[in-house]
Amino acid sequence: MIDRMAGKIAQWNKGILKLSEEESKVVEYGVSVFLDSVFKFLVLLFISILIGKEIEFGLCLFSFCGLRYWAGGIHCSTRERCLIAMIVLCFITLWTSLIIETRGNGILVVLWGISILILLLKAPGRTKAAPLLSAKENMEKKITSVAFCLGVVLLSMLLPRSDWRGIVAIAALMESLSILPCKRNKYNAEKGESL
Numbered sequence: 001m002i003d004r005m006a007g008k009i010a011q012w013n014k015g016i017l018k019l020s021e022e023e024s025k026v027v028e029y030g031v032s033v034f035l036d037s038v039f040k041f042l043v044l045l046f047i048s049i050l051i052g053k054e055i056e057f058g059l060c061l062f063s064f065c066g067l068r069y070w071a072g073g074i075h076c077s078t079r080e081r082c083l084i085a086m087i088v089l090c091f092i093t094l095w096t097s098l099i100i101e102t103r104g105n106g107i108l109v110v111l112w113g114i115s116i117l118i119l120l121l122k123a124p125g126r127t128k129a130a131p132l133l134s135a136k137e138n139m140e141k142k143i144t145s146v147a148f149c150l151g152v153v154l155l156s157m158l159l160p161r162s163d164w165r166g167i168v169a170i171a172a173l174m175e176s177l178s179i180l181p182c183k184r185n186k187y188n189a190e191k192g193e194s195l
Contacts, residue, residue, distance in 0.1 A: 002039065002079065006032035040083050047087065053094060056167055059159075060093045061086075063152050063171035071145035072125040073178030089174060097166030105162075111169040112153050118176040119146045125179025149176075 010028030013019060019027065048057035076082040100107050124141035126133065133141070149172055156168040 002032055002035045005035055036079050040086060043083060044086060044090065048090070053090075056094055056097075056164065057090050059164055059167045060090050060171045063168045064089060064175045067145060067148055067152065067172055067175040068178070070141055070148050071119055071123040071175060071179055072127070072130065072141070072182065073175060074125070074181050075127060075129075089171065092174070093167045093170045096170050097163040100166040100170070101162045105165075108156070108165055108169050111173050112149075115169075115172045115176040116146060116149055118179065119149055122179050122182070123176075125182035127182055 006028050009031045010024045013027050014021075014024040044057055044061065045054070048054045076085050100111075119142065123145040124133070124138060152168055152172055156165040159165050159168070
């Protein structure tokens with residue numbers, strides 16, 4: 001459905017803006033990504049409202065998606081699997097945050113430490129489909145992902161509830177773990193590209 005809508009919008013733009021076939025394909029891809037993101041957001045928003053956990057879902061998605069932008073990571077093979085994975089991620093963070101809440105702040109320090117260590121060693125996690133990056137771009141992504149993670153740590157310290165702090169920490173840890181299976185996170189100095 002999303003692909004059909006994106007195709008129709010791209011064809012409409014092609015006629016009005018007199019785009020080439022290549023430009024129309026780029027527009028179609030961009031519209032498809034946008035519509036997919038809107039659909040996922042609306043589904044997650046609906047679920048969060050349905051169970052009364054809007055703030056918790058928002059914190060989870062902010063931590064996970066914000067860090068993913070910089071750190072990369074593995075992706076699901078279809079849109080449907082991605083949506084299911086995001087729903088499962090939100091519920092896992094809700095459930096485990098309640099367990100962590102009873103353990104005290106020490107466990108949060110450990111979770112943040114593991115996340116930052118993984119980011120320092122492995123970020124950015126690049127999939128085979130991801131474009132190649134230079135050594136400079138890789139380092140910038142690594143530094144920015146660690147800086148974002150540290151910013152989220154500071155944000156979590158300001159949160160008034162311990163279960164919210166747990167949600168943010170668990171979502172960041174799950175994102176950090178998602179870069180471990182990636183094969184292209186090393187830089188090949190001979191060829192000047194990421195592997």
